[in-house]
Amino acid sequence: MTLRVPDERQTAFRREVVAATLIRWAVLGELVDPMTTAGLVIIFVGFACIKRRALSDLAASVP
Secondary structure, three states: OOOOOOOHHHHHHHHHHHHHHHHHHHHHOOOOOHHHHHHHHHHHHHHHHHOHHHHHHHHHHOO
C-alpha cells in the first residue's frame, strides 16, 4: 500500500471546514456540538500527523 501525501487543495479544504465552524459559532451564535468538536480535533490531529516533520523543524528552531 502506498501512502499519499495530501496536496494543498485537500489541506485547504480542512482549513475551510474549521473556519466555517468558527464563523458559524462567532457570527451566527450557533452552538458547536460535541460531535463537531470531535471532528475538528480529528482534523487537527490528522493535519499535525501529516505535517509532523515541518512542525518538528519549527519547534527545533524556537530558542
